[in-house]
Amino acid sequence: MLWPFFQWCEATAIGTAIRTSPWAFAVIESVHLLALSVIGGAVLMVDLRMLGFGLRNQRVVDVARNAFPWLVGSLLVMLVTGIGLFLSEPTKCYYSTAFWVKMISLALAMTFTFTVRRKVTTADEMALRPVWLKVVALVSLTLWFGVGAGGRWIGFSG
Amino acid sequence: MSFLPFCQWLAETRGSIALHESLYMYPLVESVHVLTLCLFVGMSVMLDLRLLGWTMRQVRVSEMTNRLMPWMQAGFAIMIVTGALLFYAIPVRSYQNIFFRIKMIMLAVAGLNACVFHVGIHRRCSDWDLDRVPPAAARLAGSASLLLWAVIVVSGRMIAYNWFDCDKQPQSTFINWAAGCIVPSTELRTRISSP
Numbered sequence A: 001m002l003w004p005f006f007q008w009c010e011a012t013a014i015g016t017a018i019r020t021s022p023w024a025f026a027v028i029e030s031v032h033l034l035a036l037s038v039i040g041g042a043v044l045m046v047d048l049r050m051l052g053f054g055l056r057n058q059r060v061v062d063v064a065r066n067a068f069p070w071l072v073g074s075l076l077v078m079l080v081t082g083i084g085l086f087l088s089e090p091t092k093c094y095y096s097t098a099f100w101v102k103m104i105s106l107a108l109a110m111t112f113t114f115t116v117r118r119k120v121t122t123a124d125e126m127a128l129r130p131v132w133l134k135v136v137a138l139v140s141l142t143l144w145f146g147v148g149a150g151g152r153w154i155g156f157s158g
Numbered sequence B: 001m002s003f004l005p006f007c008q009w010l011a012e013t014r015g016s017i018a019l020h021e022s023l024y025m026y027p028l029v030e031s032v033h034v035l036t037l038c039l040f041v042g043m044s045v046m047l048d049l050r051l052l053g054w055t056m057r058q059v060r061v062s063e064m065t066n067r068l069m070p071w072m073q074a075g076f077a078i079m080i081v082t083g084a085l086l087f088y089a090i091p092v093r094s095y096q097n098i099f100f101r102i103k104m105i106m107l108a109v110a111g112l113n114a115c116v117f118h119v120g121i122h123r124r125c126s127d128w129d130l131d132r133v134p135p136a137a138a139r140l141a142g143s144a145s146l147l148l149w150a151v152i153v154v155s156g157r158m159i160a161y162n163w164f165d166c167d168k169q170p171q172s173t174f175i176n177w178a179a180g181c182i183v184p185s186t187e188l189r190t191r192i193s194s195p
Helices: A003-011 A013-020 A024-050 A060-088 A090-094 A097-122 A130-154 B004-011 B014-021 B025-052 B061-089 B091-095 B098-119 B121-128 B136-158 B173-178 B185-193
Strands: none
Touching (some): A003 A013, A003 A060, A003 A090, A013 A024, A013 A060, A024 A060, A024 A097, A024 B025, A060 A090, A060 A097, A060 B025, A097 A130, A130 B025, B004 B014, B004 B091, B014 B025, B014 B061, B025 B136, B061 B091, B061 B121, B098 B121, B098 B136, B121 B136
């Protein structure tokens, strides 16, 4: 069902331009990696705090509020560059298990981050049992790890 | 003195060949190296942004460095071990790769920047610990660190591309010099005589 869409993506002007350029993929991928570093920091700061590590003298709410703009900003860069990378080789991605692992993890990670995790990190800490903070942090780390590991493995498959 | 004979010797060792030819170990080591970016560079970025006064402004700088340092050190250790293994798997090509050389030089500069920060403005940290925007010297160290790590990440990624590899001749004299390529004299002569 999705196959025609993937083929259409491959034929787009942007996809073709990135694929035929000798350096475009490398440049976009570098920006993707730079944004990975930032999003990694923004996610880890908060998740580690929820697990009781890192800036544990600060309130979760404060750490999360400070990290939030960097999380959203780097995520946007990740999405834009990620779409660029995808458009250059959609039919390869279609047959890559790693790609689908990444996409499913990404959908889950984003949904979880902007609903449950956002709610927990903006709520009054005292109203929550600490164990729930830890559970949320572990789910967040697991989902984002799936995105990262899946993403890296796209390059090894095919 | 050249490092090349050592790299050539290393490339012939059993461990190097095994890692180079492995189906899963090499990609696994590389994945750990890349994903540890989140831990090591991610934490460094957060610290640098605090030094610039762009995030966590209400947090003491000393608290940031004390709390994040163990995580950064752990991340750095993983980076060094996996990075050394990646070099061990492909020593000669890495050594003669211009991006690898840029990366190593920038690593040294980043280390120097960190040292200057620690023996310099960070010594007097108690004077400006709670400044929402730290003094110029600290901001400079933070910006330099951000820039250097960005160059290190990008050049690290570029090592994978063979645009300037020694076996892809002709290359410009500058590239051959910078990458330490040993160009056979006959090839050199044809290159100079060709229009």
